[in-house]
Amino acid sequence: MADRTPMIAGNWKMYKTVPEAIESARKLAELMLPEPAGVEVMIAPAFPALYPVGQIISESCVRLGAQNMYWEAEGAFTGEVAPGMLVSSGCSHVILGHSERRQFFGETDQTINRKISATLKNNLTPVFCIGETNDEREQNKTFSVLDKQMEMGLLGFSAEALDPLVLAYEPVWAIGTGKTATSEQAQEVHAYLRQWVEKKFGNTLAKSIRILYGGSVKPDNIRGLMAMPDIDGALVGGASLDPESFARIVRY
Ligand code: PEP
Secondary structure (H helix, E strand, C coil), X not given: CCCCCCEEEEECCCCCCHHHHHHHHHHXXXXXXXXXXXXXXXXXXXXXXHHXXXXXXXXXCEEEEECCCCCCCCCCCXXXXXXXXXXXXXXXXXXXXXXXXXXXXXXXXXXXXXXXXXXXXXXXXXXXXXXXXXXXXXXXXXXXHHHHHHHHHCCXXXXXXXXXXXXXXXXXXXXXXXXXXXXXXXXXXXXXHHHHHHHHHCHHHHHHCEEEXXXXXXXXXXXXXXXXXXXXXXXXXXXXXXXXXXXXXXXC
């Protein structure tokens, strides 16, 4: 198997006030001592908490991510946040294309593509989320839906440009529902995605790209998922809100 460093990422969604986020970040930084070996850890608080949380975790092994971003460098785009603003807040990662953004905020494959491009130009690591809904799975459309999200989201990039990209397979039916895909279901899709990357971008990227699983990951199911050859980590929502449970997932 290729030498891919596993990654455990926490998506705090629209939870935690700034003081609560600071408190959770402090606890998490403590729980990350001694530093877990051979795993990359990232948390993505809401925008207002990014800078203070970044200050707290700056000496720890925990990296900072945002949950969204706009692609322009600056300008009259009320309510949006630019890549450089995230970098100056301490971010190294940005979650893009999360299904909640696609579902509630009109995010499309095209806008996600532009955002991925902007992250790569700004030395931010995109965590690019894709996944099918329950209806799509029931209608046997899982792979065609993923094909389209991958094709459009990654349109126009070279394999070299995509080197930092992290993929996150998040079946929509498993997000926040308590219904996890079985390790085998997730592995089937991860293997498919890796083959897709190989066909489109070649063997080097296919071997090195990290594909995270997301959807009701908990301390008690992480081990089974991580035992799968093509699952390189997890994007964790609900269970990342409690530092203790997130730390247990990191130390699976
Ligand atoms: C997510 O928001 O990316 C997610 C996977 O949520 P949860 O772990 O709560 O299902």
